[in-house]
Amino acid sequence: MQSLGMDYLNSRLMFGMVPGLESTRKLCEILGNPQAKFKTIHIVGTNGKGSTSYYLSGILQAHGFKTGLFTSPHLVSLRERIRVNDAPISDEDLDRLLLCVRDAAAKAQVEPTFFEVLTLVSFLYYAEQGVDVVAMEAGMGGRLDSTAVACGNFVVLTSIGLEHTEVLGPTESAILKEKMAVVDASEQSVVAGSKSEIIRKTFIVGGLSESLLAEARQFATSHNADCIVPKIRDDIELPNLGHHYIENASLSLAAAERFINGSGRCTYDDALALSALRTRSWAGRMQKLTDASGRVCYILDGAHNSHAVKRLVETLAEYYPGVKFHCVFGALKDKDVGEMLKLMAPHVSHWHITKTPYPRFRELDDLRGLLTGLGLKVASEGELSRKFLDRVAETASAENKDVPVLVTGSLYMIGETVQALKNDFDGLAFFRGLNPTTNEHR
Template sequence: MQSIGMEYLESRLMFGMVPGLESTRALCAALGNPEKKFRSIHVVGTNGKGSTSYYLAGVLQAHGLKTGLYVSPHLVNLRERIRIDDIPIPAGDLDRLLLQVKAAADSVSAGRVAAGASPVEPTFFEVLTLVAFLYYAEQKIDVAVLEAGMGGRLDSTAVAGGEIAVVTSIGLEHTEVLGPTESAILREKMGVVGVARECACGKTFVLGGLSDVLLAEARGYAAALGCKCIVPEIRGDIVLPNLGRHYIENASLSLVAAAQFINVAHLAGTINGAINYDDSLALKTLATRSWAGRMQLLAGPDGRIRVILDGAHNSHAVRRLVETLREYYPGKKFHCLFGALKDKDVGEMLKLMAPHVARWHITRTPYPRFRELADLRNEMQALDLYVASEGELSREYLDKVLNDCGADKLNDSPLLITGSLYMIGASIELLKGDFAELAFFRGLEPTTNEHR
């Protein structure tokens, strides 16, 4: 039976995504401003936020700092989003803190209605952000790595007022909210540190993935705020479990952000103990950090890679996937288990992937936004792509596809599972008992599919 806290959280889905800080600030104040009881690093950008946050949190933790990590979306269970030292928030604490946020919202709303104003209605993401703040404050962490949900200036994570902001990349997204140009979106994301000089002065931006034009704009914007800018070199000595140059780029950002935080904190005496940044320790840590579901390799007992999980769910992400396959598996073709949501440009995704696929297997999950098998089959037939098998995603169907892949004597490539993060999450749930790389998810039961 679903808990009252989770019922409250799911009731927030109807409010969608509402940019703005008014509700979050009001509720933080009612909850005793938990966001001010720990130090924060923000991670913003169009792509790469999750992996950068994950790598950064791991490096900080390796240096002895009690480290919070707040990321979205989740793949299997909501508890993944709120972690301390890589351990998800316990279910009991999640439910308790959800009810604490609900009580604060009810109290603030009652006061506003009595004064003739509208009640406060926090969104799904705002509620989870508040739960993270409360949990991190209770647990007395040293630092939280906070991945923004959308934008930066008006994202609920911004109220934490972190001293470092990592900008991973800039592209056109959510233009109706963030602005019609990359320049406007850049300013929105950099606004996570505050748009007034008195709030932002002395903070640091770590900038990656920007064109020369945007980089010049970012430097000018930072200078106007009294902020420092660091533009890291892409390092050649980073080894990661996740395949792809873009992950090396994100890890390079994480190393600089970690060094900046640790060294400044050490000089200022604001963290316990004599901690100095250790680059060799950081590199050793990154070599073990596999960001789940993103060019993630799953090996069998013999060490042979059996499955590649990649949540590429749009044309941009598929291009990165294809680039990586070309680099790491030149000339190879894969059995591909593919599924996608109804609102995705499946035709373009399939065209990009087709040269790298030997046999297509199509699937769907029960999630209502998933594309029906008949629709997917029609898309593939229009591109003259042959469907080798199809079926609802289940352990039985997944085993059938894995057996088909393993029995193909002409092709010794791993099974590639891609097309949707929702499908990756469902696949992880089915496979987590079989592969050591998915051990993190054992003990996590599936929760709401909504990835807001």
């Protein structure tokens, strides 16, 4: 039986995405401004926010900080989105705090969105738990994203690509400014919280072209903020495959160093930070699933747009040169699937198309038609399930047991795959105590 808190949260889905901070600010005021009771490091960007946040939280924990982590979307359970020192919020606390937000919304006579409610729950939980700092991944934007209400002096910008242009702007330049303007909301929140001085902000920036980087520096200067562009480190070891994760980890190291050395509590230890990263695997993103014998059986990657697929194929070319994969592929209706398939085609020998019950998923007929139009054949198709994955794995292993099955195209699909495989691979052990819940981006 679903809880009252989850009933309330699901009732928010009808409001979709509503950019703006008025409702969140009003509710924070009623709830006692919990967001002012901890430090915040904002992570914004088109791709790479989740891994950067996850790596950063691990480095902060290793230095003794009680650390919150806020990410979206989740793979299996809503509880993943709100963590303290890597432990997900409990079902009981989640339900209790959802009802707190519900009651505050009734008092304020506002109708917060799904994402706004979860953001507020996270604020309340981190305040209750007495965290020192939160690595807070923005949802879609920056300036008008509800997470911006938290007063962070550090902003990490991971990358810029064309996505959600109807809200964020039609060009990469417009999207850059929209995401960096998270500082505008933070400054307003500091003033609203009656703090006498606005502390100088710091941007840690990566993944930009030279022209966008020049704009980022100009934006920082106009806001009297520092702009740090860290070098990509060559001494980072990660469980996640791909140079883009090295880039994200480099940003995390730079942000952690700046935050820790300015905290007055301790001094940043680079060796300790690198050690923390060696075992920090961001689930579902270029993640290798290895069996008891050490054989890599699957590679899971939530690449769900052309920008992310480019990184995926770069990584496959680097780590598996000349190899073609059996690929389990599914995607949402609003993605440029044709471009994604074109980019992946040189690295795939067999296409196994799939979908989940989630209503935004593309139908199998649609995927088959797109593949056929590109001159590509479908090897198998069916609803995503353990049985379907096993069948693909058996076919691939019979052909070459040293080549893992690639599963990609949608984070929603990766979530279903994690749920199906979590009891068989130690790399998914985190998910074993979590039950599936509503899976929405916002």
